[in-house]
Amino acid sequence: MAEQNKLNETSDLAEKEDRQINAEVQRKIQKQIESKQEKQQKLGIYRIGAYLKEEHKWENYVFLGLAIIVLVLGMLILNGTLTVSDTFPVIGGHGTLVGALLSAIGGVFILYGLWPFVKPALPEAKKITWLDRKTFIGNIIRTFLFIIIFVALFVLYDYLITGILSRIF
Numbered sequence: 001m002a003e004q005n006k007l008n009e010t011s012d013l014a015e016k017e018d019r020q021i022n023a024e025v026q027r028k029i030q031k032q033i034e035s036k037q038e039k040q041q042k043l044g045i046y047r048i049g050a051y052l053k054e055e056h057k058w059e060n061y062v063f064l065g066l067a068i069i070v071l072v073l074g075m076l077i078l079n080g081t082l083t084v085s086d087t088f089p090v091i092g093g094h095g096t097l098v099g100a101l102l103s104a105i106g107g108v109f110i111l112y113g114l115w116p117f118v119k120p121a122l123p124e125a126k127k128i129t130w131l132d133r134k135t136f137i138g139n140i141i142r143t144f145l146f147i148i149i150f151v152a153l154f155v156l157y158d159y160l161i162t163g164i165l166s167r168i169f
Contacts, residue, residue, distance in 0.1 A: 064113035071106025074099045 076082035077099030084095040091098045131139070 060113055060116050064110065067106050067109035067113050069106075070102055071110060074102030074104075074106055078103060 073082065077084060077095055084091055084093075084098060086093045130136075
């Protein structure tokens with residue numbers, strides 16, 4: 001009987017240790033899952049479909065498309081490709097004004113439609129460390145010098161190749 005009690009106590013202790021080990025393993029697994037989710041959120045890793053569904057509803061795309069159409073119509077009226085008849089009610093005879101108004105409305109609505117896309121980037125833009133003025137101007141000068149050198153190089157190559165080809169043909 002004493003041996004039976006010892007065996008029962010030993011098996012109870014083993015079960016208790018197993019439960020503790022299982023609980024600890026479960027806590028570690030849960031901690032890893034939470035850590036991975038936090039890391040993904042910090043890195044901004046989202047599924048594209050969920051992102052578009054939550055952040056940019058389809059209405060924004062439709063609104064943006066219509067705004068582009070309005071802007072294009074305004075520009076076509078302003079440059080004379082599209083004309084408004086003088087006999088057209090209300091806007092007839094005021095084609096330039098209508099074109100400018102449509103262009104302005106289209107431009108404002110495009111900005112309004114693009115705002116949901118730009119808004120998440122603003123906090124990230126504030127974190128950017130910009131160059132100081134001296135370094136920035138130095139980089140601009142180097143860039144333009146590089147462009148000028150390559151333009152001169154291409155003009156020289158063009159001159160040489162044109163001269164060679166003109167003598168051959």
